[in-house]
Amino acid sequence: MLARDLLGRILFYRTPAGLIAGRIVETEAYTGEADPASHAYRGRTARNAVMFGPAGHAYVYFSYGMHYCLNVVADRPGTAGAVLLRALEPLAGGELMRSRGDRGPEARLLSGPGKIGRAFGLTLDDNGRDFTRGSLGIGAGTPVSDRQVGVSRRIGISRAVELPYRFAVIGSRSVSAKGT
DNA sequence: CCACCGATTGCT
DNA sequence: GCAATCGGTGGT
Numbered sequence: 001m002l003a004r005d006l007l008g009r010i011l012f013y014r015t016p017a018g019l020i021a022g023r024i025v026e027t028e029a030y031t032g033e034a035d036p037a038s039h040a041y042r043g044r045t046a047r048n049a050v051m052f053g054p055a056g057h058a059y060v061y062f063s064y065g066m067h068y069c070l071n072v073v074a075d076r077p078g079t080a081g082a083v084l085l086r087a088l089e090p091l092a093g094g095e096l097m098r099s100r101g102d103r104g105p106e107a108r109l110l111s112g113p114g115k116i117g118r119a120f121g122l123t124l125d126d127n128g129r130d131f132t133r134g135s136l137g138i139g140a141g142t143p144v145s146d147r148q149v150g151v152s153r154r155i156g157i158s159r160a161v162e163l164p165y166r167f168a169v170i171g172s173r174s175v176s177a178k179g180t
Numbered sequence: 181c182c183a184c185c186g187a188t189t190g191c192t
Numbered sequence: 193g194c195a196a197t198c199g200g201t202g203g204t
Contacts, residue, residue, distance in 0.1 A: 028187070037187070039200095047200055064188050065197030071187085084187055114188045124199095156187055177189085 002074045003029035003083040004149060004167045010139035011088055013120050018096050020120055022088030022110045023141055025169040026176055028154045030071070032080030036159040040080030050128045051080040058136065060117070060127040067114030068122045072131065072138070086113045086155070086166075089174040093119075107173040144169055 004027070012021040032040040032051070039048045039061065050059045051073055059071040059082045075081030088110040090097065097109050097119035110116050131137050150170045153161055155178050168175045 030187070039187075042201085045201075061187075062199060064186060065199075067188050069187065086187085112188070118189095154187070158186085 002072070003027040003165065004151075006072065006083055006085070006138070007149060007167055007169055008144035009141035010091065011085065012092075012137055012139060014135040015096070015121065018093055020093030020096055021091040022116075022174075023091055024085060024087075025089050025172040025174050026085075026087035027167050028084040028086055029074075029165040029167075030082050030084060031075075035163070037154060037157040037161075037163075038080065038082075040082075044080075048080065051082050053077055053128075055081075056130065056132050058126055058129040058131060060122055060124060060129075062124060063114065068117030068124070068126075069113040070116055070120070070122060070126075084113060085116055087111050087168070087172075087174050087176045088116060089172060111174050112176040 006024050006027050009024050010021055011024055030038040032038055035041055040051045044052050050057055053073060054077050055073050057073045059073050060068055063069050071082035071084050073082050090106055090109045094106055100118055102109050110119055129136050148170050150168045151164050152166045154166045
């Protein structure tokens with residue numbers, strides 16, 4: 001499953017103000033028709049259209065009137081599927097990230113989907129971006145063994161709560177607050 | 181056209 | 193425990 005395989009890989013963003021990068025330590029999988037918690041569950045709309053497009057693109061959505069969350073589209077065209085990036089361990093650009101408002105400790109600068117959006121400066125303009133081209137991308141990183149991967153229920157949803165679609169690196173200080 | 185509500189976060 | 197904050201979505 002791609003959500004699990006993204007753990008350990010590097011998300012990077014070359015901005016005019018400098019490089020920002022982090023190691024992915026927490027993800028969640030969202031599918032389409034079979035997943036009531038997915039934005040794509042009720043079919044294609046203007047907001048979720050990117051989820052039905054080619055893999056390797058960014059699906060960015062606006063949440064709770066104040067947060068921008070980043071997904072990696074993960075299925076073939078026509079079939080909705082995406083992986084929500086929930087937490088990263090900061091690798092570069094800490095100062096730039098702090099300039100956007102977070103005052104917490106280094107390891108917690110990217111410890112939640114909304115925090116990633118803020119620290120990276122993402123907006124709806126980033127929806128649809130191609131991770132395989134341009135300044136926002138995903139690098140190889142360091143593999144994470146199955147022994148280090150914790151699987152659990154997704155956070156913050158009210159439907160399909162029982163599905164084990166959340167993956168996190170055990171012991172990382174950068175997983176989101178409610179994570180284990 | 182209108183009302184509801186969320187793949188969150190940070191403060192009380 | 194709960195307010196902040198607003199666009200997408202679906203129903204009237």
